[in-house]
Amino acid sequence: MSTRLAAWGLMSPLGVVLLLIFVAPVLFMVPLSFQEYIPGMGTSGAWTLENYTQIATDGYYREIIGRTLVLGLGVTALCLLLGYPLAWCMTRVGPRLRLALTLLVIFPMLLNLVVRAFGWIALLADHGLINNLLMDWGLIEAPVRMMFNLSGLLVGMTHIYLPFMVLMLVPAIQSVPQDVHDAAATLAAGRARIFWSVTLPMTAPGILAGSILVFVLSISALVTPRMLGGATYKVVATLIYDEFLLTLNWPSGAALAFVLTIIALAVVALSNRVLGRWGGLS
Numbered sequence: 001m002s003t004r005l006a007a008w009g010l011m012s013p014l015g016v017v018l019l020l021i022f023v024a025p026v027l028f029m030v031p032l033s034f035q036e037y038i039p040g041m042g043t044s045g046a047w048t049l050e051n052y053t054q055i056a057t058d059g060y061y062r063e064i065i066g067r068t069l070v071l072g073l074g075v076t077a078l079c080l081l082l083g084y085p086l087a088w089c090m091t092r093v094g095p096r097l098r099l100a101l102t103l104l105v106i107f108p109m110l111l112n113l114v115v116r117a118f119g120w121i122a123l124l125a126d127h128g129l130i131n132n133l134l135m136d137w138g139l140i141e142a143p144v145r146m147m148f149n150l151s152g153l154l155v156g157m158t159h160i161y162l163p164f165m166v167l168m169l170v171p172a173i174q175s176v177p178q179d180v181h182d183a184a185a186t187l188a189a190g191r192a193r194i195f196w197s198v199t200l201p202m203t204a205p206g207i208l209a210g211s212i213l214v215f216v217l218s219i220s221a222l223v224t225p226r227m228l229g230g231a232t233y234k235v236v237a238t239l240i241y242d243e244f245l246l247t248l249n250w251p252s253g254a255a256l257a258f259v260l261t262i263i264a265l266a267v268v269a270l271s272n273r274v275l276g277r278w279g280g281l282s
Contacts, residue, residue, distance in 0.1 A: 026261070033254035043251060051255035061239075065259070068235040071153055072219040078158040079165040079214050080207065087169035105163045113160065117227040120156040121147065124228070148230040156228045161217055165210040172206020173199070208271050216264045236260050 036046040055061045090101045108116065123129050126143040134140045146152050176199055200207075222237040229235065234242075236256060243253030 029254040029257065032251055033258055035251045037249050037251045039249075042248070051251050052259075054252070055255060055259055061256075064234050064236055064239055065263075067150075067233075068219050068237075068260075069263070071150065071157070071225075071235060072215045074150070074154050075157045075161060075218040076211050076215045078154060079162050080211060082158070083162055083165035083169055083210070084207075087166050087173055090166070090170055091173045105166050108159065109163050113223045114227070116160060117156060117224050120152070120159070120228060124152050124155065147228055148233050150233075152228045153225055153233070153235075156224050157218055157221060160221075160224060161214045164213050164217065168210030168213060169203065169206045172203040172209075176202045208274065212268055212271050215267060219263065220260060 032043075033051055034047050034049065035043040036048045036050065038044050055065075086101070086105070090098050090105075093101070121128070124146040125131070126145065126147070128146075130146065131140070131143040135143070146155075219235075220237055221235075222241060225233075225235045226238050226241070229238065237260070240253045240256045240260070243249045243256060
């Protein structure tokens with residue numbers, strides 16, 4: 001009993017900080033999301049469900065939500081496909097090379113998001129470095145549009161969130177005992193069979209944790225979609241920004257923020273169920 005009380009005592013200061021900094025502002029927006037907005041006048045004080053019904057029925061909002069989900073899934077898939085081999089290599093090399101690879105992975109996180117976005121603008125613009133090189137080599141006649149669309153956002157955001165995926169996968173891969181691989185090899189299992197039947201299931205917690213982290217960060221990102229997507233290629237985060245600061249439709253922005261929060265929580269809950277079933281099957 002005393003141990004449990006001590007644990008609650010240690011956790012309570014952090015819990016209070018989380019409630020004050022994160023939960024309280026969100027709860028304050030709950031009444032706002034149910035208020036009626038009158039253009040040019042602000043909120044009328046009347047309660048309504050129109051902000052939520054508009055999100056569910058208006059094709060404009062549904063398109064932006066669908067675009068955001070596709071972007072999040074695409075960035076997560078690319079980070080996993082690129083990050084797993086890199087994390088695997090980092091666990092199989094010597095200490096010096098592992099340190100160099102770790103620093104290489106972490107280094108982009110030390111740069112400001114705006115700086116990294118401007119770097120991708122210089123590369124992906126219609127007359128940026130990539131298009132100019134392709135035209136100079138005679139491979140294309142006109143610039144290929146690589147910005148203000150899904151492809152540009154996938155490239156830029158994969159570069160930003162790849163380190164998060166790798167840093168989640170490395171401990172998961174390192175936790176797989178070498179004895180398990182040796183035992184599978186003695187049973188005449190090939191490398192591919194060992195990977196699919198042993199390594200992949202045992203690293204499932206790291207895969208799902210990294211995927212959840214990257215997905216949630218991707219669908220809530222603002223700076224990179226704003227800069228690489230422009231004003232025309234909107235996602236939910238940029239739409240929330242516009243509703244709050246440009247159109248001053250705070251009730252609609254609050255409703256969109258809650259919809260985005262519900263999506264993130266649903267993904268976390270679904271991932272936990274998938275992890276439980278995966279762990280049970282393995």
